[in-house]
Amino acid sequence: MAVVNLTPEEMEAALGDKLKALRLSRNLDQQTLAERAGVSVRALRSLESGQGSTLKTLVAVLRALGRQDWLNTIAPVATINPLALTREAQPRQRASRTRRAPSAG
Template sequence: MNTYVSATPDELQIRLGEQIRRLRLGRDLDQLTLAERAGVSEKALRNLEAGRGSNVATLLQVIQALDALDWLQALAPAASVSPMALLRQRPEPRRVSRRRGKRTPPEQQQR
């Protein structure tokens, strides 16, 4: 089950910050080093990791400095097949008639 569905925006910011922090620690970077690489203040990075409101520019600079831009692809992956194209390719439904048996003329029918 997706635990993000019922989360509030504040909870989502906290979870995002935790993911950024785990990624930073996984890259063995301290906050000051990452902030410098990203071109943001250390306080902006701390706020981002704490889920205390940050802007999109800061987020993008940080994930770029972490070499994690594939996160953006995960937000809206490019469809390999267009659902509308699939609908257009589907053949039109055809009416199927029942096979009828050979009719026996009334004079040959048994009573």
């Protein structure tokens, strides 16, 4: 099932399933992960079950699992555009003119 076709509730559940699978693959119980993340077991349980959570809980759990890099897929770190450097990084003031095709004749 494609992510774009999921409801917000289905997306929360899928994210919770992924976090739970990651926790289990690291052989951690909920109590241990909750302690490492600095969140309550109840908050972790809600996150893993897709029943709603806070962004703070999600970030804390990702950090405790060593997967805060997942957040970069949401908002990648900006990269430098080499062309912007050659133009002294000034914003464009207008669009370029369209070029006419050479006349045949």
